[in-house]
Amino acid sequence: MTRKTTPRTSALQLTDVTKSFGEISVMKGVNLDVEAGERHAVIGPNGAGKSTLFNLISGLFAVSGGDICLNGRSITGLPPHRINRSGLARSFQITNIFHRLSVFENLRIGVLARHGVRFGLFQPVSRMRAINEETVDILERVGLEPRADHLAGDLTYSEQRALEIGMTLTTGADVILLDEPTAGMSREETAKAVELIRSVTEGKTLLMVEHDMSVVFSLCDRVSVLVYGSILATDTPERISANRQVQEAYLGEEAAT
Amino acid sequence: MEFVIISALNGVTYGLLLFMVSAGLTLIFGMMGVLNFAHASFYMLGAYIAYAVSSYFGFWTGLIVAPVIVGIVGMLVERYLLPRVHAHGHAHELLLTFGLAMIIEELIKLFFGDFPVNYQMPDNLRFAAFTVFGTDYPFYRLFIGATAITMFALLWFLLARTRIGIVVRAAERLPAMAEALGHNIPVVFMGVFGVGAALAGLAGAVAGAFYPTNPNMGLELGVIVFVVVVVGGLGSLKGSLLASLLIGLFSSYSVGLDWSLAGLFGLVGLGDWAQSIGGLMTLELSSVSATIPFALMLIVLLVRPAGLMGERN
Amino acid sequence: MTNMRNILLIAAVLVALVAVPPFLGLGWQNALVNILIASLFALAFNLLSGQAGLLSFGHAAYFGMGAFATLHLMLAIEDGLSFPTPLLPLAGAAMGLLIGVVAGFFATMRSGVYFALVTLAIAELFHSLTPHLQGFFGGESGISSMRMPWQGFVFGTVLEVYYLTLFWVVLSVMALWAYTRTPFGRLTLALRDNEQRVRFLGYNAHTSKVIIFAVSAMFSGVAGGLQAISNETANYALFSSHISAQVVLQTFVGGATIFFGPVVGAVSFTLFAYLVSDLTRSWLFYQGLIFVLVMLFAPTGIGGVVQHHLRNVRRDDWLLLAGPYALAATGGVLIAGAVIYLTETVAVLFGEEYAVQIRNAEGSLPAYEMFGAWWEPFGIATWLVPVVLLAAGGAILVKSRGNILKCWEKMGREVGEGAHEPAAPGVAK
Structure with a gap:
């Protein structure tokens, strides 16, 4: 295991993070170091706790022990909206959008938060030019501008996934967590999604949960393997796939099928 | 001492009555996610049906017929009305049952008038169970408590010891899985709704002969029952038992106490100052006993938002 | 525009x-x-x-x-x-x-x-x-x-x-x-x-x-x-x-999903209360009934139904729909008539005044006045009226419901939520 420890450039650092639900311990001391600017994947068998890990980092669940640092500052125990304002945005495995609002509105809600007009009550939103222009910009980046005025609930599945990614961009976070962004997509859709993720995370730090190893290989600089609540190994995709231990724990299963 | 014992007895019987109504509410919510606003109306319906039947066929017939009819009404609501609004979400289910509560209340006013009816216990139940400190304690209060306890013993036996109970508990945990295993889940749901309603109806039939039977009784008890489930945690039977007894005891003790905030300040020598403020300060606990449950609810919300036994949201 | x-x-x-x-x-x-x-x-x-x-x-x-x-x-x-x-x-x-x-x-x-x-x-x-x-x-x-x-x-x-x-x-x-x-x-x-x-x-x-x-x-x-x-x-x-209940009723009957929907509910309920609450003490019952019917058959409220039609139906279609809609409305009116008739009958028969009359008549049930006519409690006509109204209204509604559905299908529009006539019971499957 080669773990580069360069604390000054680490964007997200987890130290001995544990989590238990009642008697059941699901995180048994996770150590993870995501460097600023890298694209990092978390892989692992089903039930390894990948989504739980994301929920801990983003503040949906409180950690039972350990420390989480974002850009060198501890975010342990902060509520989700504070963590978001500290510069971390996440997407969800199950599409989590505003179904009854238009695509444009979905994105604008985030842009408004970023500009700090969270409680704006004294100016019509249609006159806020900077915000609307920025929303259009994100709309274009995720390729949804033809669908701007449609209800988000009416979009196709892959469009909703693109919107999901777009929403994580709106708040201007520099660390982005994507939870299985290509799950349930066809091969073509996946290829498009990978290109989208590559372009929108340019210059940002990306941590993603991904099942599809081809996505991991084409997108990520480093991979961490999470097995039953602890990190088994962290390395480049090539070396991870050559790692005997990892093969046994995880890839072995896949190879067998 | 006399006050302590009598109040404890009154509190426990009232608490058991509350639990009889809140148990069905919480069970139905736990299984179907439906908060039945009309649940307390079933309680009122039980009292009125028992009143109407008992005036022709005697008290005991009324006591048996009322829960049966109310149970059938409950099943019809579950089978024919709730599914229509289900697709529009829980808010619409809540609104529908809210409307039903209104209709039941107005129907009762239409048939029985907007005033209390003379629903009384039979004379052979009107005697003193025992005498404490020279005061006769009415047997009927114990009868209310005993009815509640008998019902729960039966229910518990049904749930914990029979095949039906296993299916019901499976349906509560994982409805889809239970259905896949070949159990008729819609019928189970309908049955649980019916039993919950019948329980409320029985509570009304029993309690209506002791407490006043009037068109407001549904709302009055309903609000307290809602407080019980917020305090206890919706979906938790244990929680609602605890909260029912807690609120029962709180209410019965507060009726007899003339404590006030001014008195409290008097203990630290600020009595005169508090007296001079008046208003909330000099309000005696006995006159705000109806308010106590709500105050308790706000405190629980502050300290433990999920309720005493509830899970986080 | x-x-x-x-x-x-x-x-x-x-x-x-x-x-x-x-x-x-x-x-x-x-x-x-x-x-x-x-x-x-x-x-x-x-x-x-x-x-x-x-x-x-x-x-x-x-x-x-x-x-x-x-x-x-x-x-x-x-x-x-x-x-x-x-x-x-x-x-x-x-x-x-x-x-x-x-x-x-x-x-x-x-x-x-x-x-x-x-x-x-x-x-x-x-x-x-x-x-x-x-x-x-x-x-x-x-x-x-x-x-x-x-x-x-x-x-x-x-x-x-x-x-x-x-x-x-x-x-x-x-x-x-x-x-x-x-x-x-x-x-x-x-x-x-x-x-x-x-x-x-x-x-x-x-x-x-x-x-x-x-x-x-x-x-x-x-x-x-x-x-x-x-x-x-x-x-x-x-x-x-x-x-508290009034404002819930008014808002959701009017339609909570549209800005001016609650106004529709508030205006109609307050207006009706002003017009009919002197005539009948069953007014609150009717309110509850209207509310439940709207929840069951038009969950988006009156405003929602109106908006749905404005959005979907172009002028030509109205010609097609007018007939069936008028028919459905007739059915609705008949059933409403029967419900009102039965409710008012109950209100009279179980009312205090009538109780006094029974006592005066020494137990037998005297005739009573309602809608400006006299009715015998056990008269055939008394109970034939609501039965006929209900049967006719129900039949018409079922028929017109089918016609309306056919019209919509012809217009190639999905028969969606809140699109039903907010009419009356009896249309339910």
Whole structure:
């Protein structure tokens, strides 16, 4: 295991993070170091706790022990909206959008938060030019501008996934967590999604949960393997796939099928 | 001492009555996610049906017929009305049952008038169970408590010891899985709704002969029952038992106490100052006993938002 | 084009509201005041329950507190405080805002059905506590005051009160409309859709909900203040669950998903109450029945159904639909007739007056008067009327339902939610 420890450039650092639900311990001391600017994947068998890990980092669940640092500052125990304002945005495995609002509105809600007009009550939103222009910009980046005025609930599945990614961009976070962004997509859709993720995370730090190893290989600089609540190994995709231990724990299963 | 014992007895019987109504509410919510606003109306319906039947066929017939009819009404609501609004979400289910509560209340006013009816216990139940400190304690209060306890013993036996109970508990945990295993889940749901309603109806039939039977009784008890489930945690039977007894005891003790905030300040020598403020300060606990449950609810919300036994949201 | 039409429509309504009342009788002027107040209350309620999706069953608390605060300011003016009478509703607004912040803080700690229960309990807290508080709430009898003249205005006539009410209601409605256009107004809708995602976009959901709650309570307080000005009195009955229930009914019958939907409900219910509540004591029963039918067959309310048709049906289709719709309406009227007939029969037969008549007739059931005719309790005609009405109405409805569905299919439009005729029972499968 080669773990580069360069604390000054680490964007997200987890130290001995544990989590238990009642008697059941699901995180048994996770150590993870995501460097600023890298694209990092978390892989692992089903039930390894990948989504739980994301929920801990983003503040949906409180950690039972350990420390989480974002850009060198501890975010342990902060509520989700504070963590978001500290510069971390996440997407969800199950599409989590505003179904009854238009695509444009979905994105604008985030842009408004970023500009700090969270409680704006004294100016019509249609006159806020900077915000609307920025929303259009994100709309274009995720390729949804033809669908701007449609209800988000009416979009196709892959469009909703693109919107999901777009929403994580709106708040201007520099660390982005994507939870299985290509799950349930066809091969073509996946290829498009990978290109989208590559372009929108340019210059940002990306941590993603991904099942599809081809996505991991084409997108990520480093991979961490999470097995039953602890990190088994962290390395480049090539070396991870050559790692005997990892093969046994995880890839072995896949190879067998 | 006399006050302590009598109040404890009154509190426990009232608490058991509350639990009889809140148990069905919480069970139905736990299984179907439906908060039945009309649940307390079933309680009122039980009292009125028992009143109407008992005036022709005697008290005991009324006591048996009322829960049966109310149970059938409950099943019809579950089978024919709730599914229509289900697709529009829980808010619409809540609104529908809210409307039903209104209709039941107005129907009762239409048939029985907007005033209390003379629903009384039979004379052979009107005697003193025992005498404490020279005061006769009415047997009927114990009868209310005993009815509640008998019902729960039966229910518990049904749930914990029979095949039906296993299916019901499976349906509560994982409805889809239970259905896949070949159990008729819609019928189970309908049955649980019916039993919950019948329980409320029985509570009304029993309690209506002791407490006043009037068109407001549904709302009055309903609000307290809602407080019980917020305090206890919706979906938790244990929680609602605890909260029912807690609120029962709180209410019965507060009726007899003339404590006030001014008195409290008097203990630290600020009595005169508090007296001079008046208003909330000099309000005696006995006159705000109806308010106590709500105050308790706000405190629980502050300290433990999920309720005493509830899970986080 | 649509925009222009809407502006013209609103302008026409405003002109009518200003110009017509002087020519109406006192009763109608009073009814209009009540309609305006109910409309504002329903809109304020809908901000919370429709737009933010937080269903409140205890909005009487904020309405009532607004009324009491306004009355206290009126009393102070009587005692010589120089405060312009037309600005009285500000007291209601301030009190509504204050109580709304506190109550909202508690209520929004829970969501979903818990929220509804907590709001109900908070209103009951007021209802059970206030009769015991002599100072601020005047105990069980409540408090009263008088409208004091200000500048040239005497506020002695209903018409003056009407214009004052109109001014405040129009101002408040404009503010509520503007609210929906602000960033926070958009956030309100987002919260209704998906509170969790709002949190992960950097918003403090609890604070946001408290603010929405407080704004809604503030405008409810204005409505309560206007009521206090109009009635010059208030007591603890203002906190009763009937007031809370009324606003829920009006809002959802009118349609919570459209801005002006609650106004439709408030206007029609208040108007009907004014017109028929003297005629029948079953009015509240009919209200409940209408509400449940709307929930069952047109969950988006009257406003939702109208909007659905405006959006989907082009003019040509109306020709196609007019026939079946008229038929369905006929069926609905017949069934409504039967329901009203049966209800009123029950009201008479189980009423107190009739009980006296039975006693006078020594046990036998005498004939009774209803709808200007005499009916025998055991007469064939008495029970044939509702049976025939029900059968005919039911048959017509079932038939027309099929026709309407066919028409829609022909127009290639999905038979979606809220699109049914909000008609009557009997259409259910």
